[in-house]
Amino acid sequence: MSSPRTYSCALITGASSGLGEEYARQLAGRVDKLILVARRESHLTALAESIRNEFPRVAVATYPADLSQAIERQQLIEAVHRSGFVPDLLINNAGLGDYGEFSTSDWEKIEAILHVNIEALTHLTHAFVPEMIHRGGGAIMQVSSIASLVPIPDLAVYAASKAYVTSFSEALRIELLDYNIPVLAVCPGPVHTGFGKAAQRTSAASEMSAREFFYVPKEQVVAESISALDRQSARVYPGWKTAALAMVLAAMPIVLARLVMERRPRR
Numbered sequence: 001m002s003s004p005r006t007y008s009c010a011l012i013t014g015a016s017s018g019l020g021e022e023y024a025r026q027l028a029g030r031v032d033k034l035i036l037v038a039r040r041e042s043h044l045t046a047l048a049e050s051i052r053n054e055f056p057r058v059a060v061a062t063y064p065a066d067l068s069q070a071i072e073r074q075q076l077i078e079a080v081h082r083s084g085f086v087p088d089l090l091i092n093n094a095g096l097g098d099y100g101e102f103s104t105s106d107w108e109k110i111e112a113i114l115h116v117n118i119e120a121l122t123h124l125t126h127a128f129v130p131e132m133i134h135r136g137g138g139a140i141m142q143v144s145s146i147a148s149l150v151p152i153p154d155l156a157v158y159a160a161s162k163a164y165v166t167s168f169s170e171a172l173r174i175e176l177l178d179y180n181i182p183v184l185a186v187c188p189g190p191v192h193t194g195f196g197k198a199a200q201r202t203s204a205a206s207e208m209s210a211r212e213f214f215y216v217p218k219e220q221v222v223a224e225s226i227s228a229l230d231r232q233s234a235r236v237y238p239g240w241k242t243a244a245l246a247m248v249l250a251a252m253p254i255v256l257a258r259l260v261m262e263r264r265p266r267r
């Protein structure tokens with residue numbers, strides 16, 4: 001049995017809603033300081049206030065930043081270093097997707113997916129890992145997706161970005177084994193958060209509703225991933241249905257995956 005690790009300072013990106021907000025709430029009792037990052041400052045402020053009320057001994061700092069912008073990431077990193085609180089738990093959770101064919105996608109959204117899902121996650125990891133090594137420990141959670149397991153038409157760039165996240169996490173985990181820094185790739189299936197609306201191109205009902213069977217509550221996704229980090233797992237697929245689907249997808253030969261994807265329902 002793994003015992004819960006304690007952390008001095010957790011930095012959570014994408015804390016203004018969904019899984020990020022839930023990570024902040026569930027970790028508040030286990031840290032001395034929380035650093036909450038996202039663009040929507042009012043959401044971060046409201047969350048910080050609610051956490052301070054429930055856990056008065058926890059210091060909560062909010063950093064509004066657009067992580068798609070390298071300059072804002074650099075300012076965030078410098079502000080955190082100046083604050084004297086170096087994160088020993090980094091949760092790279094901010095992310096977004098785009099439902100629809102690549103040929104008709106909006107370039108600005110595609111660019112934002114690449115900047116946030118890949119660049120920002122890599123940049124923040126690069127900024128904070130050396131200090132963790134220097135201090136003799138820490139932990140990193142990279143929020144990926146079950147979509148990282150197979151190429152997914154109509155979600156092509158998002159799935160490819162998450163394939164990067166899972167691959168990067170697995171390699172980094174091995175590099176950091178000797179430094180007492182577990183790295184976990186969190187690979188959820190569908191979760192009801194702001195993700196679906198942000199990924200949708202029109203206000204029409206989601207064409208993904210057939211996946212309703214696989215939805216897992218965000219509270220469960222977060223609780224299972226925190227437990228997996230305590231166990232120093234390499235990956236977690238929260239929820240038994242997601243875990244079962246992941247086993248099937250991971251075992252599926254690419255020729256079969258292509259046949260399945262070619263027969264997907266089209267609009």
Ligand SMILES: NC(=O)c1ccc[n+]([C@@H]2O[C@H](COP(=O)([O-])OP(=O)(O)OC[C@H]3O[C@@H](n4cnc5c(N)ncnc54)[C@H](OP(=O)(O)O)[C@@H]3O)[C@@H](O)[C@H]2O)c1
Pocket residue numbers: 013014015016017018019020037038039040041043065066067068093094095096097112116143144145146187188189190191192193194195196198
């Ligand atoms: N929900 C799902 O079905 C699902 C499934 C698998 C994996 N995931 C992954 O889970 C993670 C969290 O997503 P979620 O489901 O909780 O969706 P969400 O509710 O839409 O949350 C996304 C978070 O990312 C932040 N974000 C987006 N763009 C940003 C930017 N340019 N700069 C800074 N922050 C930015 C958003 O904050 P602001 O808008 O305030 O900036 C928000 O806090 C993502 O990495 C997603 O890919 C989600």
